[in-house]
Amino acid sequence: MRVASSGRLVREVGEFALIDQISRLVGRDTWSRLRIGIGDDAAVWRPRPGHDVVITTDVLVERVHFRLDWTDWGSLGHKALAVNLSDIAAMGARPRLALVDLGLRGSERDQEVLDFYRSARKLGQRFGLVIAGGDTTRAPNGVLIAVTVVGDVPRDSRPLLTRAAARPGDVIGVTGPLGLAAAGLRVLERGLKTLDGSPRMQEAYHRPQPRVREGMLLRRCGVRAAMDLSDGLLGDLPKICERSGVSAIVDLHRVPIPNAIKWGFPDWRDLALRGGEDYELLFTAPQHVFERVCRAFRRAGLRPPYRIGHIVEAGAEGPRVKLRNVLGKLEEIEPGGYAHFKS
Amino acid sequence: MRVASSGRLVREVGEFALIDQISRLVGRDTWSRLRIGIGDDAAVWRPRPGHDVVITTDVLVERVHFRLDWTDWGSLGHKALAVNLSDIAAMGARPRLALVDLGLRGSERDQEVLDFYRSARKLGQRFGLVIAGGDTTRAPNGVLIAVTVVGDVPRDSRPLLTRAAARPGDVIGVTGPLGLAAAGLRVLERGLKTLDGSPRMQEAYHRPQPRVREGMLLRRCGVRAAMDLSDGLLGDLPKICERSGVSAIVDLHRVPIPNAIKWGFPDWRDLALRGGEDYELLFTAPQHVFERVCRAFRRAGLRPPYRIGHIVEAGAEGPRVKLRNVLGKLEEIEPGGYAHFKS
Structure with missing residues (x-):
């Protein structure tokens, strides 16, 4: 079901031009508490006073977690972010920003990579999340994706959701x-x-x-x-x-x-x-x-x-x-x- | 220079037992502002009031960024954390916690994986950094490492170090x-x-x-x-x-x-x-x-x-x-x- 894709080969586009395209797609997204997004050594974020910060990460490896002949790049971008949002949800927190690492063979099309980011972005926007950075690299033996999501949660009388709080009678x-x-x-x-x-x-x-x-x-x-x-x-x-x-x-x-x-x-x-x-x-x-x-x-x-x-x-x-x-x-x-x- | 390593094969140890060993090694490390570390869906951190949060991530892929016949697992753990600490340093921030994702073939020894974490931990401790979580997964086509480091920086009159602030005469x-x-x-x-x-x-x-x-x-x-x-x-x-x-x-x-x-x-x-x-x-x-x-x-x-x-x-x-x-x-x-x- 792999669909022929338009666009240029990633190895011909080159790393910096690709990052440039990604930045144009997601780099404009911001919110008042994101001080520095894509383009510097690190992202900078001003947490809401009195909120705890929740952070999680997950890796997806080609042929272990996904197969490119079964999935399209849009679904991959959705899922890579979704599994991390799910961890944030499991703490009862609100997702705020994501860092996306992408390892590519080089034989992908730039439009496929942009589809990946486009649908990750679309999913994130439903919850007010901004893609604030990441890393792209060469991965000749298979695509790999590592996503980190940061969220926050007000420090009120209600505790976070943990795995250690189940009690008899629940x-x-x-x-x-x-x-x-x-x-x-x-x-x-x-x-x-x-x-x-x-x-x-x-x-x-x-x-x-x-x-x-x-x-x-x-x-x-x-x-x-x-x-x-x-x-x-x-x-x-x-x-x-x-x-x-x-x-x-x-x-x-x-x-x-x-x-x-x-x-x-x-x-x-x-x-x-x-x-x-x-x-x-x-x-x-x-x-x-x-x-x-x-x-x-x-x-x-x-x-x-x-x-x-x-x-x-x-x-x-x-x-x-x-x-x-x-x-x-x-x-x-x-x-x-x-x-x-x-x- | 690959040294024969002791320990059991990761694929025989299994994911959960390996995570258990890693947790025993780094999971006890904590500090007062780390509310929840390894073992739940996400790590939870209480930022210092009036501090901005800085966050960065980097991926290392076998045969692109390192070769296992040239390096030992201790060096790999050091370097994977060091490159991220370097990004935090480049913002002028103080590193606080790290999430470490590790994709393994399964043919590694558990002692090698522990060496990896041991030297990452040792480097982190020099700066007061705690390894607070991560993800381990199977990566049959080569080891991969994705590290995220979170730091903080006081919100004072001195700005963060960015790439956009060079001025003629500097x-x-x-x-x-x-x-x-x-x-x-x-x-x-x-x-x-x-x-x-x-x-x-x-x-x-x-x-x-x-x-x-x-x-x-x-x-x-x-x-x-x-x-x-x-x-x-x-x-x-x-x-x-x-x-x-x-x-x-x-x-x-x-x-x-x-x-x-x-x-x-x-x-x-x-x-x-x-x-x-x-x-x-x-x-x-x-x-x-x-x-x-x-x-x-x-x-x-x-x-x-x-x-x-x-x-x-x-x-x-x-x-x-x-x-x-x-x-x-x-x-x-x-x-x-x-x-x-x-x-």
């Missing part, structure tokens, strides 16, 4: 359905255009929607424990349990798994629970806080979260995640989602 | 000798251990010393224009001229080039002026400010900077860099150092 919530991105990857692997006539699986894989507004609302509603789902529910929920010293019981029939996935894939359960890359927020909170969240999401025009289980004391064996089927039977799971290096 | 200063790193690379390329009996060329290449204290002093002394030398004097000085709308005259005989380079390489001039990777600071300032800098450096026990030329009005042809030989003859140069993609 209910477990998730902001959206699981498994669509993993199903989208399956569809791409099989060389199909779509499975059910709808592009939403590939869209979920290519252009995940970071839950930035949801994360900020969670924090404002008094939620304390959250993370974003990048390694699948059974890869990530154990991290919250481990860090919080608690166990979790997930009601399998409550986990929002789209019917198209159940119908389309015999292993839909693993796909939805371990597939990863959903970038929905997973959080825990006391029941009354959860209800407050539902009301706040509805008021803001957001889909209310799904309640999928609850937190209990860790037993003698330490933090565990158990699945409960519709008959109430408990099943202990092997924790884990996608693991690098080993696969 | 003298041009540089904090140390040029060409050692490029010479070190030459020595490595030739498979030699040393050229002149001293390891300083390879040391300059493998373990550049970021001029952090110098950068902070420059700003405090009232210097306004600076950058760090990564692309060589003739690659970088034109960037200051371009951004400031001025021209520069460099007195060739004043450029500090070690004798060992002049004796060892017939093309010593290009090596020293275009070789790059020196990571000394290049700055411009009025004469009386330059003298103040010399006194301040001496008081702080630092080598005073070299005065290598001066800034003039840009002529009708726009910003230019000219070299002046000892007889006073001017020679216009082709600007440029090392360019990615094109080489």
Whole structure:
């Protein structure tokens, strides 16, 4: 599905001319607190007084995280920023600026690189984020992308969302359905255009929607424990349990798994629970806080979260995640989602 | 010179166990303003009130920026952090925290990866910097490193050091000798251990010393224009001229080039002026400010900077860099150092 692209080869354009084109595209974006953006040794930012600064980074490597024959450069720019925005969302913070590192073979077209920045910029603008710098370099053995996002959060009585704050009695919530991105990857692997006539699986894989507004609302509603789902529910929920010293019981029939996935894939359960890359927020909170969240999401025009289980004391064996089927039977799971290096 | 390394293969250790080892090494480092370090979705930092935040990032790609048969993992960790500290220094700011992304083939030893972090940590500690997070991933086609460093700088009457603030009449200063790193690379390329009996060329290449204290002093002394030398004097000085709308005259005989380079390489001039990777600071300032800098450096026990030329009005042809030989003859140069993609 690779589309022939217009524009000149990056190796013919050269590094400095390419940076110049990128600067013309994103370098004008600014806001009053960005003192120095693209073009100097570093970006300079004036944090809002009384706000903590939140910072995160993620790397995407060609043929590990993406394949250029399956994705277009616009989707790549979207996704590279989205996965970082998702980490900022998972802290309950507001994204402010991004630095984008791009390693290129040299055989790309300048228009492809600009598409990359154009859609990263478009996604960022939805949340008031500015691309303030980065680094371009040669990477002969495959494209690589490293993005850093900086956000801020008011220092008020409500704490940040961390992985260590789940407490027994909390209910477990998730902001959206699981498994669509993993199903989208399956569809791409099989060389199909779509499975059910709808592009939403590939869209979920290519252009995940970071839950930035949801994360900020969670924090404002008094939620304390959250993370974003990048390694699948059974890869990530154990991290919250481990860090919080608690166990979790997930009601399998409550986990929002789209019917198209159940119908389309015999292993839909693993796909939805371990597939990863959903970038929905997973959080825990006391029941009354959860209800407050539902009301706040509805008021803001957001889909209310799904309640999928609850937190209990860790037993003698330490933090565990158990699945409960519709008959109430408990099943202990092997924790884990996608693991690098080993696969 | 690759040394057989102890430890287990990264692909056998697995991602999460490796992160665990890294966390045990650097995760305990903290300071009062780092609220959340390694282990959550993002790092959280409480900026000092009234300080601006400075942020920079750089990528190193195997076989483009380093070769694993020429370097050890400790040097790699040092250099990856040093090049970013150098950008922070070039703004006159104080480094505070770093995020380190590491892409690994899987065939590395865990001890090598820990050596990487150990020496990055050691360099950072000299300046009070904490490694607060990052990302590890699989990179089957070659090791890659992306580092982001965040620093801060008091919001006082003295501006940050930028590339756009050079003014006609300024003298041009540089904090140390040029060409050692490029010479070190030459020595490595030739498979030699040393050229002149001293390891300083390879040391300059493998373990550049970021001029952090110098950068902070420059700003405090009232210097306004600076950058760090990564692309060589003739690659970088034109960037200051371009951004400031001025021209520069460099007195060739004043450029500090070690004798060992002049004796060892017939093309010593290009090596020293275009070789790059020196990571000394290049700055411009009025004469009386330059003298103040010399006194301040001496008081702080630092080598005073070299005065290598001066800034003039840009002529009708726009910003230019000219070299002046000892007889006073001017020679216009082709600007440029090392360019990615094109080489």
